[in-house]
Every structure is written in structure tokens, then in C-alpha cells.
Amino acid sequence: MAITPQWKDELRARITLSTVIMRTEKLVRKGREWTACCPFHDEKTPSFYVNDQKQFYHCFGCGAHGDVISWMTEQRGLSFIDAIKELAAEAGMEVPAPDPVAAKRAEKRAELIDVTTEAQDWFVRNLHSAGGRAALEYLNRRGLKPETLREFGFGYAPENKQALPAALPRFDDSMLVETGMRIRTDDGTMYDRFRDRIMLPIQDARGRVIAFGGRILESRDGIAKYLNSPDTPLFDKGRTLYNLHRAAPASRQTGRVVVVEGYMDVIALAQAGIADVVAPMGTALTETQLELLWRMAEVPVLCFDGDAAGQKAAMRAVTRALPLLAPMRSLAIVRLPAGIDPDDLVNQQGSGALENLLAAPKSLLDLLWSFESAAKPLTTPEAKAGLKARLMEHVDTIQDSDIRALYRRELLDRFSAFAYPHRERPSARQAQSTPGRAKGNWRYDKPAPRGLSPDAQATLNRAMTGGQRSTLLSAVIAGLIRHPEEITRHAEALSSLAKADPNAAPEIESLIELSETLDSEHENAISGPQGYPAPPEDRRYAFLREGTSPGEAREELAEAVSLLVQKPALEAAMAATIARFDDDPEGSFAEQARLRQQLTTVEERLKAFGRRKAGEPARQD
Incomplete structure (x- = not known):
């Protein structure tokens, strides 16, 4: 096999560039990079930087630039193959044996680059000849300076189907076709692809001409304004x-x-x-x-x-x-x-x-x-739900779990703010004088609050007075009643919890029912003359205590909800994994081990969360 780009990428990944350079140069850490006086030219102020993450060095003074392989060849003076062998030995890799097929392919590429290079020179000469006068005048009208024309290699292809082979006689037609500059039809007829067009060279990362782009001078029906070379052994547009x-x-x-x-x-x-x-x-x-x-x-x-x-x-x-x-x-x-x-x-x-x-x-x-919210009118509940669905479809494509979770939270927050906007609440005088409003210390967002059903009220009362098996769930329900604006934000997670833990479903359904009527801005939003649930006696969590800032309550509630959801989800996954043991014992066993580790981690986090909120020191295991 040959020394492929993939093999060289693996070699670079296994070698820390700064470690190699520090063998001969003194590097100083500067943020995420290393710096030094440049070894390629004399200087007193460091302008030489080494970036391990991006695997290159660069001098802003003299422009020296390269990777660990070029460092070995340019600074150490080794040949390419000797540099490869030394680095491979250090990385524990075997140097691939020469591949005759790959060597032949590289030779072929070099021959084709000779073709495109000579074609580029010819296009440039045409632009500055009598035949290219109209093209040059067009470029001047576009405001392009002579130095810009030279830097980017502007040229001109004449209106002649057979001009290219006459201009490049040392290359046969098959090579001109292979570079994409000539077209061969089914009947064997061949003609130039680019005709009466301003030509621009397309170059690879090393600046070698590998293809061309051509632009017409004047718009004509049926003629594409821009025409690129097709994919060739030299050029892959993607x-x-x-x-x-x-x-x-x-x-x-x-x-x-x-x-x-x-x-x-x-x-x-x-x-x-x-x-x-x-x-x-x-x-x-x-x-x-x-x-x-x-x-x-x-x-x-x-x-x-x-x-x-x-x-x-x-x-x-x-x-x-x-x-x-x-x-x-x-x-x-x-x-x-x-x-x-x-x-x-x-x-x-x-x-x-x-x-x-x-x-x-x-x-x-x-x-x-902005794109999805402007894509369709959002005047109905169904349209708003469609917006949410489209946003979540995008989020679900993100592979990184942390980034996916953060995108989901941020977009759901924006959706909630849009779909459930804050409503102005009446003043105390209006609340007392408006028929149908409760008096005293309870206020509502709705003109005519419908209140909780007796079953929902009883369910929440039991949840917060010790009847619920999970102390944390009881606290979270109480916290969400105190801060009802957070219920919508965590609705998706709460629904997942209800599916994974049927015992929690009645409390969650009652909580969502209650979210329509509560007002979180009063000094005591979770109790009132209509008999809504009173807070639990245990106030260890900040989101249950008076005087807690909204930001702190929001953050702690989010952590508590996350912990509540993770455990039943992992337990459900464990049950599913155990169920398929007979069909896939090896895979099931490995998955069970992974899930048990995650469950242990969640259990420890739950314990630590409870101890932390109770003011106890965390254990040092």
C-alpha cells in the first residue's frame, strides 16, 4: 500500500507536535498554543507559534508553516521517507510498503497537472491578446485591478471548438478530455468545453491548477453564466x-x-x-x-x-x-x-x-x-406545534449528546417564550373588584380560573405531604408549583418521566393541569384559600425557600428534573437490554455493564444532590 493522506493523518494524530519541536527549541505556553523565537529566521520577539490541536506550526514573521513531517524535513534536514520512518517508529506504526498502483496514479496526476498548467498560461495570454480585448474590457468595467487579474490568474477561452489542441500540441486529445477541458461525444467527436468565456483557474491547497471555471461575457438564453470543469482525476468539486x-x-x-x-x-x-x-x-x-x-x-x-x-x-x-x-x-x-x-x-x-x-x-x-419561525405563518396552535416539531427534528440530527441537549433546551426556551407569552396581571384593586377572582393572597393569569379538579388536587397534596415514595419528586413538584413558568420549560422531560415511571404519571398530569392557573409572582404562590397544595415542611432545596433568586431556583430545578428523568430512563433501558439477552448474550451483557455503571453514577449524583441541599458535606469516596 502507499503512504496515503489517511495514513499521514493517523501519524500526525499520534505525535504531539510541540513535544517534537521542544527537543531542539524552547517553547513557552501561551493560552492554547506554544510560542518561541522562530528557528527559521533571526528574531528577538517571538512570532513562531505551535498549535497541537490543529497540528501545525506557523511563523508570522517569515511565513514558515508546516506540520510534524515538514518540521522533520525542513528543520532536521531529513528526506521525506526518513522523516516518515522516524516518526512512525515513535508512534508505533508500520510504514506502508510502496504501492505500484498508487505510484502510477501519482505519476498520472503529475502529467495531468502539466496539462492544466500549460492551459492556464494559454488562457492568460489570450486575455491580453487582440482576441481577448472584449473580455478584458468587461473585467475593467467590473472594477478589477490589473494586480487582481494577475493574482487570480484571469484568462480567456476563444470562441473556437478546436482551439485547445492547436494551442497545446504536445498533449494528446485523451489527456485534454481527462482534465475536463475537452468533451468527447458518443460518436467520437471532440470539442473544447470552454468557449468565449472568461477563465479562472481552480487550484488545490498547494496552489496547483486542477480545474477551471468559466464565465460568459453577456447573458444568453440557454447558456449557463458559470461553467466548471467536471470531476476528474485531479478535481473533486465536493x-x-x-x-x-x-x-x-x-x-x-x-x-x-x-x-x-x-x-x-x-x-x-x-x-x-x-x-x-x-x-x-x-x-x-x-x-x-x-x-x-x-x-x-x-x-x-x-x-x-x-x-x-x-x-x-x-x-x-x-x-x-x-x-x-x-x-x-x-x-x-x-x-x-x-x-x-x-x-x-x-x-x-x-x-x-x-x-x-x-x-x-x-x-x-x-x-x-429565525429561519424556521419565519418559514410559515404561526397563527394557530397547530402551526406553532409544527414550528416546535421542525426545530426538534433539526436538534435530533446533532450527534454530540451535550450539544444536542443544550440546543434542545435553548430552542425549547425560545419556543416557550413565543408560544406561552407573559400575560399582564391585574393590580390588587382590580383583582378584588373583578367578579370570579379569588380574594386574599391568591392571584390568577386567567380571567375566570377553572381551578384544579378534586382528583388532581388530592394527588398533588399527597405528593407533597409524604405520600409519594420519592422525596426529590415531591420537592420538584412543589418547586414547579412555586415557579410555574418552569413547568412548560420542562414539559418534555416530565412527559418522559411519566412514561418511564408510571407511579409518577398522576402527579405530572396534575402538575400540568395546575400550570394553567398559577401565578408565581405572589409572595406565597403555592397556597391559598381555594385549598391548593401547601409546600412541604422540608425546605432543604433553594427553589422551595423564600428569597431565592429566580436564576438560582431555575438552575437548581433544572438539575433536579434532570436527575429525576435519568434514573427511570436508565432502568427502562436496562429492562429492555435484559429482555434481549437470549438473542444477543454478548451484546446484552456489555450493554448491561454500561447501564449499571451509569445507574451507579446517577444514584451517587442523587445522593450528593440531596446531601448538598441539606447542607451536609459530600462524602470523599
């Missing part, structure tokens, strides 16, 4: 980002990478001084492209056009990214004014206008909420 080889070094200095929709947006921003910009290849962002972006920045910024199509493109990228989210790895989104793309904004208002937007992007979660 694994390539336009301008990556320029944006990556810029991104290391800014700590940011910006994603726009097209080539011209990238070029306009680069001309305006914003260099850390890339674009996908005319399609939605793929998982591979997202991984490339996350190697450059923890939170890439999407800056798509302000029209409906641009916003849908941003949403497609978000849905593609959700399953891949991880701690410190997300997306941010800049929403441009309607009908404006980044190119327009920079040309009309200057780079400062765009920089201001890039400095304050929306979070991925914000975009989810």
Missing part, C-alpha cells in the same frame, strides 16, 4: 474550496475564515483587503468542505447573498453541519441586506461595511430559530 491556498495563510493570522457563494465574491473581497475568504464549487457545502473549514477556524462565517436563494443556501449548510458539531466547532452566519451580495456591498459601501457585519454574525442556533 472536496475543493476555491481560493483555499490563499485563504489558509490569511486565516492563520486573522483566526477567521469567511465562506461566500462564488468566485467573484471571493475576488472582490480579496481586492478590498479581506483575504481569508473561500467559496464552494457551485454546490452546497459538503461534509468534506466543512472539515477543511474547521481546520482553519473553529467557527467559520457563512456570508451568502441576501436573497431567498442565499438564505436557503445558508440553511442547507447549517443542516449539513448539525450532525458534525463538536465542542468549540460550529458555524456563524452573516445575513446581508435583501438583494445584496458581498461583491455589491464592498463595491457600494467599502470593505468596512462588510467587516462590521462579519464582526457580529448570528449563531447557528439563531439562524435555526
Whole structure:
């Protein structure tokens, strides 16, 4: 087999870059990175940084950049294969034997890059010839400077179906077809793919030309404005980002990478001084492209056009990214004014206008909420329930359990605030003078409160006076009655508890019934002349005590509800696992061991939670 990119990735993952560099250089910890005076040039102020997480070193003074392999070749002076062998021995890996097939494939790629490189040179010459005059004038009208044309390699393909083989006679037609620059029809006829188009080279991460994009000069019916090379042995549009080889070094200095929709947006921003910009290849962002972006920045910024199509493109990228989210790895989104793309904004208002937007992007979660809440009218209960369902569908795709739980909580909080808005309560004088309202120290949100049914009232009374087997459940029910605005927030978790623990179902159903009538802002919201349940005598929990801040009560209630839900859910999972023991004894046994460990952990957390609230010291096991 050959030394594949995957093998090299595994090698880098097993080696700590800073450890290797510290063998010859003195590194000093600086936040999440290491710094030193650059070993590649003389300097007195450190500008050399080592990032173990991203597995690279970089000098902001001389531009030296690389990974652990390039460190061994450039600083230690080893050959590539000697560097690989030394690092592999340290990592406990075997160096793959040479693969003749892979070697032949690499040789073929090199030959094809020779073709695309010569084609690029020819396109550039055409632009500055008499035949390219109209194309050059068009680019000048677009405001592109000569240095920008040179930097991005603008060229021109003439209106001639057979121009390319005549211009590149040393390459046969089969190679021109294989690079995507010529098309072979079923009857064997061949012709140039790009004709009468402004040409832009598409380059890989090393800056080698691997494909082309062509733009027409004037819009014509039936003619695509932009045309890209097809996928070839050199080019995979789902694994390539336009301008990556320029944006990556810029991104290391800014700590940011910006994603726009097209080539011209990238070029306009680069001309305006914003260099850390890339674009996908005319399609939605793929998982591979997202991984490339996350190697450059923890939170890439999407800056798509302000029209409906641009916003849908941003949403497609978000849905593609959700399953891949991880701690410190997300997306941010800049929403441009309607009908404006980044190119327009920079040309009309200057780079400062765009920089201001890039400095304050929306979070991925914000975009989810705003997109789905604006997707359909929300004038009926059914439509509002549909909004909640759509949001939870997105949340369920997130693979990381912690991030999924946090997204669920945040979006449910926003939904609750939207679907169950705060209602103005009457003053004390209005409460006393309005027929149907209770007098004394009890107030209601509803004009005509319907009160609890006798069964529900009796159920909650028993739950909080010692009749319920779980002290924590009794306390939580009392706490939620005192803070009824929290009931809706935890409704989903409480429903899960009711399903997993039938003994708790009557109390939870009565609690939800009661949530419609309670007012949490009075000094004693859980008792009153109508006989609503009084708080339990045990006030060890902060959410049952007077004077507790809303934030502290909210936080402690959330922890208590989480603990209540986890145990019956794990017990139900354990029962299901035991039931399938006969069909899968090995898998069932392993799953039982894992679940028992989790149950033990939850039991300890329950005990520690109770001791902590009682003011007892936690045990030191």
C-alpha cells in the first residue's frame, strides 16, 4: 500500500507536535498554543507559534508553516521517507510498503497537472491578446485591478471548438478530455468545453491548477453564466474550496475564515483587503468542505447573498453541519441586506461595511430559530406545534449528546417564550373588584380560573405531604408549583418521566393541569384559600425557600428534573437490554455493564444532590 493522506493523518494524530519541536527549541505556553523565537529566521520577539490541536506550526514573521513531517524535513534536514520512518517508529506504526498502483496514479496526476498548467498560461495570454480585448474590457468595467487579474490568474477561452489542441500540441486529445477541458461525444467527436468565456483557474491547497471555471461575457438564453470543469482525476468539486491556498495563510493570522457563494465574491473581497475568504464549487457545502473549514477556524462565517436563494443556501449548510458539531466547532452566519451580495456591498459601501457585519454574525442556533419561525405563518396552535416539531427534528440530527441537549433546551426556551407569552396581571384593586377572582393572597393569569379538579388536587397534596415514595419528586413538584413558568420549560422531560415511571404519571398530569392557573409572582404562590397544595415542611432545596433568586431556583430545578428523568430512563433501558439477552448474550451483557455503571453514577449524583441541599458535606469516596 502507499503512504496515503489517511495514513499521514493517523501519524500526525499520534505525535504531539510541540513535544517534537521542544527537543531542539524552547517553547513557552501561551493560552492554547506554544510560542518561541522562530528557528527559521533571526528574531528577538517571538512570532513562531505551535498549535497541537490543529497540528501545525506557523511563523508570522517569515511565513514558515508546516506540520510534524515538514518540521522533520525542513528543520532536521531529513528526506521525506526518513522523516516518515522516524516518526512512525515513535508512534508505533508500520510504514506502508510502496504501492505500484498508487505510484502510477501519482505519476498520472503529475502529467495531468502539466496539462492544466500549460492551459492556464494559454488562457492568460489570450486575455491580453487582440482576441481577448472584449473580455478584458468587461473585467475593467467590473472594477478589477490589473494586480487582481494577475493574482487570480484571469484568462480567456476563444470562441473556437478546436482551439485547445492547436494551442497545446504536445498533449494528446485523451489527456485534454481527462482534465475536463475537452468533451468527447458518443460518436467520437471532440470539442473544447470552454468557449468565449472568461477563465479562472481552480487550484488545490498547494496552489496547483486542477480545474477551471468559466464565465460568459453577456447573458444568453440557454447558456449557463458559470461553467466548471467536471470531476476528474485531479478535481473533486465536493472536496475543493476555491481560493483555499490563499485563504489558509490569511486565516492563520486573522483566526477567521469567511465562506461566500462564488468566485467573484471571493475576488472582490480579496481586492478590498479581506483575504481569508473561500467559496464552494457551485454546490452546497459538503461534509468534506466543512472539515477543511474547521481546520482553519473553529467557527467559520457563512456570508451568502441576501436573497431567498442565499438564505436557503445558508440553511442547507447549517443542516449539513448539525450532525458534525463538536465542542468549540460550529458555524456563524452573516445575513446581508435583501438583494445584496458581498461583491455589491464592498463595491457600494467599502470593505468596512462588510467587516462590521462579519464582526457580529448570528449563531447557528439563531439562524435555526429565525429561519424556521419565519418559514410559515404561526397563527394557530397547530402551526406553532409544527414550528416546535421542525426545530426538534433539526436538534435530533446533532450527534454530540451535550450539544444536542443544550440546543434542545435553548430552542425549547425560545419556543416557550413565543408560544406561552407573559400575560399582564391585574393590580390588587382590580383583582378584588373583578367578579370570579379569588380574594386574599391568591392571584390568577386567567380571567375566570377553572381551578384544579378534586382528583388532581388530592394527588398533588399527597405528593407533597409524604405520600409519594420519592422525596426529590415531591420537592420538584412543589418547586414547579412555586415557579410555574418552569413547568412548560420542562414539559418534555416530565412527559418522559411519566412514561418511564408510571407511579409518577398522576402527579405530572396534575402538575400540568395546575400550570394553567398559577401565578408565581405572589409572595406565597403555592397556597391559598381555594385549598391548593401547601409546600412541604422540608425546605432543604433553594427553589422551595423564600428569597431565592429566580436564576438560582431555575438552575437548581433544572438539575433536579434532570436527575429525576435519568434514573427511570436508565432502568427502562436496562429492562429492555435484559429482555434481549437470549438473542444477543454478548451484546446484552456489555450493554448491561454500561447501564449499571451509569445507574451507579446517577444514584451517587442523587445522593450528593440531596446531601448538598441539606447542607451536609459530600462524602470523599
